Amino acid sequence: MKEQLILDVLPVVSPRFDNFVTGRNDEAVSRLRAAAAGQSIYLWGEHGSGKTHLLLAATKQRGRYLNAATDPLPDPGEPVPAGLLIAVDDVQNLSEAQAAALFGLFNQWKTRQDTPDAFTLLTSGPCxxxxxxxxxxLLTRLSWDLVYRLETLTDDERRSALLQRASDKGIPLSAEVTNWMFNYYARDMSALxxxxxxxxxYSLAEKRSITVPLLKSYLQSRHS
Structure with a gap:
């Protein structure tokens, strides 16, 4: 019960363009921010490079985010509303039926690309x-328009991203704690x-400030 109450009061930080650390991905992020009807963009990069964050940010205002592993794709026989932005994440996980649906969506996108009924189609994968x-x-269609590789963050960029997330959520994070996390924990942004x-x-449950001893105590509690 205590854990659930804590979860209920924690601030939720949704993926947005303004809380994404672009690093060396300025052009890709700029293109996504300005993605217009009639455009298609395929993002690729290793796990933790920010593909899902950016697709969720892009669909926040006028779009529909779909994960290939869990979400059904729209029926390609039904017209996509003009101006809609559709994002299909992790296309490597498409089932045979989903691959056929995405194939149909691309054909519909191409047919309507230069018309008033155009829509935006974003996709992502690991390579x-x-x-x-x-x-x-389908491989051919993923390359019909823009393709961007997302570069993973350097250690300095990861630190900046972590501190930005902490600031976003109102979490005081000292240099000592940050250094410990980077020296002794995974440097993948998702894990961090x-x-x-x-x-x-954990700090709310224990009613203690976030310090290195508290961090060690939390990690030990996970393995006890």
Whole structure:
């Protein structure tokens, strides 16, 4: 019960363009911010590079985010509303039926690309289109328009991203705690962000400030 009450009062930070640390990805982020009807963009990069964050940010105002592993894709036989932005994340996880649906969506996107009924189609995967193990005719369509590789953050950029997330959520994070996290914990941004959120919950439950001893206590509690 105490854990649930803590979860209920924690601030939720939604993925936005303004809380994404671009690093060396300025052009890709700028293109996504300005993605217009009639455009298609495929993002690729390793786990933790920010693909999901950016797709969620892009669909926040006028779009629909879909994860290929969990969400059904729209029926390609039904017209997509003009101006809608559709984002399909992790295309490497498409089932045969979903791959057929995305193939149909691309055909519809291409047919309407230069018309008043155009819509935006964003996709992502872990590697360049030609390296994906999905149907050949879909590989071609993923490259029909813009393709961007997302570069992973350097250590300095990761620190900046972590401190920004902490500031966003009102979590006081000292240099000592930050250094410990980077020296003794995974440097993947997803893992660091998850640790920060869990540490915030733990500090509230224990009614203690976030310090290195508290961090060690939390990690020990996970393995006890």
């Amino acid at each position: 360049a289109p030609r390296q994906l193990h999905i149907r050949e005719d 962000s998850s640790l920060l959120d869990a540490l915030d919950r």
